[in-house]
Structure formats: structure tokens, C-alpha cells
Amino acid sequence: MISIQEIRQARERIQSYIVQTPVLRMHTLDHYLNCEVYIKAENMQVTGAFKLRGALNRALSLSREELERGLVCASSGNHGRGIAYAAKLLGTKATVVMPNTAPAVKVQAIRALGAEVVQCEASERFQVAERICEAQGATLIPPYNDEFVMAGQGTAGLELGEQLPEVNTVILPVSGGGLIGGVSAALKETLPAVRVYGAEPAALPRYSQSLAAGEPTQVPYQQTLADALVSQQPGSKCFPVVRTYVDRVVPVSDEFMLKGMKLLLTEGKILAEPSSCIGIGAVLQGLLPVDRAEKVCFVISGGSVGISQLAMLEEVVL
């Protein structure tokens, strides 16, 4: 379990390198989502996603010797970009192992930061990363199953609690559980009355099933347009945190996730990647109870999306 102290320490460690992203009141979305809508815009974070928080917190906790041997990670994109940015910032090298299915825009962004990119099958990416680490003596920074990483992501929750202490409900995208673990711990330890909900792809309902089973459970790999939410099981270190602090996790269809993305873009004027809109999709799909008078904040986790990917929204009906 991570503690609120670890999250506060993470903030001390990383805050001069990141931005405090804005919490925005989205009036134009109220009508569609039937609540008072806010977003925490982590798509406006340096590197375009919250992932930099955890990556930096882990990297800044290494010794000088460890740091000099380099950083390695397996990532569907945003964590890799965070690691690549952290390595550049701290003067060391990074190797990022990415699935073949990662969007080109994410691969390019990581290469542009000077990191080496190795691509492989999504299911093999952790083994490939471990092999590289052993060969180079470098440090593997996991995308979620690590207490420093989780505490780093939790700093977004500390900020949100200060920026909008009157918030009633916070809704986050879920994959391995690093973001929702850190943020739910930060929120519930500082604002105990807040409800925290998670939204995960219906194709990969690893938390819905694991929470029902009472233990981390692996789900079979299935395709989803939520390219940042592809983990097949909860992180073993994330699961107990999520079970303690998160009120509910719901599985959301790709169709409703894309409706959420189109709504946020065309009515809210905010560009986010598909995965980051899954919480809005959950409410549109009627999976989460929200109320007209409630202040609901969606954590918009990232914005790594290319112009060419937006064409898929043309036929989406709101």
C-alpha cells in the first residue's frame, strides 16, 4: 500500500519539472452528462500525459550510479514518452519497448526525445524490456506496478483535491491501476467523502473481474481502441490500493468511449486520446450514477492523438 506521505514526497520531488494542470469547468457538457462537469486536464501535462509524474518520481529516487546506467520501460506510449523525457532531463539514456500496435504519433514523440525505441508483440513487451535491462545493467521502470510510480501519479489527485475541494465524484481511466491507485489514495486520504470511479475497456475488464473475485485476475487479450489501457491484469501492488479506495470500476464499450472523445472535442473543445475519454463514455453509456447537482471531475489522462486518427470520429453519433 502507498501512503499519503509517499504521495506528498513525490510532489516535492517532481513539482519543479511538471506543470500543475488546470481543472476546467466544462459548462457545455453538463447537458449531455447530466451533472456539473469538470476535467483535470492531464493532456496538457508536459509530454502530453500524466505518465511523466510517475516516471520522474521513480527516476529521481535512483542513485546517481543507477541513473547513469540508463532507464528502460515497456509502454504502449505515454509512459515511454515520460521515461524518455525524464532521461533527457536527467542526462541519461532511455530504451522504450513498444507494442507494434502503438500509434505512430507516440513512437515519433519518443524518438524525438532521443530515446531508443524497440517494437515487439504487445504480449511480449515486458519480457523484451527485462532482457534489455539485464544486458545493459539499466533500471526497469514499470508503467504502473511500482510504489514510486503510483505515488507519482497520485500527485495529480493531490492537486485536484486542492483545486476543487468541493468535488463530489472523480472518474478515471483504468488499466494496470497506477493512476487510479495513486489518485484515489490521494483523494480519499484528504477528502474522504469524494467518490472515485474507474472506467476500463469492456474488452479487457481486468479490474471489474478482479474486484468481483477479490484477487488479481488475468483476462484474455482482446483488441480495443483504448490503446493506452491494454494491461491484462491489475498490478499486484495497485490492486490492494484500488480495492481500498475505489468505489467502483465499470467496463465501457469502445463505441461509447469514442462518443466521449467526440463530445469532449466538438462541444468541450478539448483534444484527448480515446483511452482518456473512457470515463465520459461510462457516463454516456449509463454505467455510473451521477446527479444533476453533483460536481463530477473526469481525469483526462492524455492527449497523444494524431490528426489522422480524428477521421474515425466523423461517423460517431452523439
Added chain:
Amino acid sequence: MISIQEIRQARERIQSYIVQTPVLRMHTLDHYLNCEVYIKAENMQVTGAFKLRGALNRALSLSREELERGLVCASSGNHGRGIAYAAKLLGTKATVVMPNTAPAVKVQAIRALGAEVVQCEASERFQVAERICEAQGATLIPPYNDEFVMAGQGTAGLELGEQLPEVNTVILPVSGGGLIGGVSAALKETLPAVRVYGAEPAALPRYSQSLAAGEPTQVPYQQTLADALVSQQPGSKCFPVVRTYVDRVVPVSDEFMLKGMKLLLTEGKILAEPSSCIGIGAVLQGLLPVDRAEKVCFVISGGSVGISQLAMLEEVVL
């Protein structure tokens, strides 16, 4: 000339119907624009553009009898949507005369508000609107050349001055001069040290030429992708205000305007219509002097853009 008192009265009149749009710090754009970048996000205004401010201020100044006979306007889109929304809100009818070239997304939005849309050649739209007014006894609300309208748009400047009193430079899109007239008056009367710059399409340099000539001058009609900035001459009531308060207006190419739009969308994660990005285009094109240490706020005037229009950004090189 409009006074700061008229702008303050406008604010009293309209503030319960509009939102105070956020001023956002855009860290990710600093590197591209070589200054500390902020935006005033009027694309997040109710109806998706600042135009509602002026439309409402004029409509709320009419007598009950005048209001009941209906509102009419000629508009390339956003003013029409503001009028349509104001009419619905105040329980009267609206007729909006639009150029044949207006984007479908704007036409649909206006019809959805219950207004009647009449389409014609862009050059004939004011005559058509006047004919409808005479036939119906309705009130014509000009898109810019009206003191109530200009004072209404100026309320965005009052807000900005309070939200970011340390701002050094404010850059706005320019067409007839309603927005920049109202906002420059509000800013210079409350924060005299602020610089205010305008950016207009190079195809229709009506202010660049009129300011050089010392009087309102008509320019020949030419095509531009800046579909919200198509006036051929300064408003006679706007010109003296702009001449008094605006430091400089520069003509910007469509190419750099689209670069600005792509930059704001892909790096800033904010969707705005092409016309609204012309100020960013002006800085990218090197037409306006800005400095690394300067706080520069771009007024992002509107966000009425359809998904299908975004494909044109694919080939734009930043």
C-alpha cells in the same frame, strides 16, 4: 467611441447568461511562440464563440415590443448562432442570413436553436438582411458595427484584465473590428500598459490598409480560409476605437493561420476554428514582436469547426 462604462454596463446586463471563459497557461506552446503563452478560451463560451456577448447585450437593450417583433442578422456563422441563442433565451424569433460558403456545422447549429436560416452570396448578405427586417418590422443586429455589440464583446477584455492583470500583450483576430474594438477599449482603460495587436487575413487586409490611410477603406473581396473574418471594410463605429486603442494590425497568410490551428490542437490540445488561430499564426509568421519573458494572451474567439474540416491539417507542417 465606446466607453469603459458602457462595457461595464454590458457586463451587468449579460453576465448571468454567459460563462466567464478560462484563461489558460499553455506551457507546451512557449517553445514554438517564444513567449509565455496564455489563451482566453472564448471557444468555450456558450454557443462556442465570443459573439454571444455582443448579441445578448444588444438584444437585452431592446424594449419588450421591439424584442417581440424578432431579431435579424447577417452573419458568417458565430454571430448568427449568438443571435439565435439570444432569441431562444428571450422568447422571440430570429432570422439569420448566412453566406453560401458558411461551414455546414455552423448552419446546423443555428437551425438547431430554432432560428430561420436564409443563405445567399456573401457580398449580398447585409442587403438581404435589411429587406427581411423591413418586411417583418424586426430589429437588425449588426455583427460588429454597433456600440452595444462592441461593448458586449468588450466584456471578454474586462474578464481577461481581471484574470491575468500581469499580461503584457494581447493578440486578437480582426474582421469588422467589434471584438478587438471592445476588448482593446476594456484593456487599455483598465491596464494602460498592455499592448494590443490584431491579426487579419492577408487576403482581406481592411484594417492594415485603413489604419495606414487614416480612414475606413474597402478592400476587394478575396477567398480566405478564415471564414469568420470576411468583412471587406472596418465598421465605421469600430474604426475610431481600433485606431485609438490597438497598437498594430498585421495581415497573416492562411498557411500560417492553419499552422497556428494545428499547433493549438496537437500541442495545446485546444480545438479552435481556423479564424480564431490567426493571432498564433501571426507570431509563427514572425509578424509580431514577442519576447521570451513576456506574457502573451491569444484571444481564441471561437470553436465552431467540424471533424471533417480537421483533415486539412494533416499536411500542415509546423
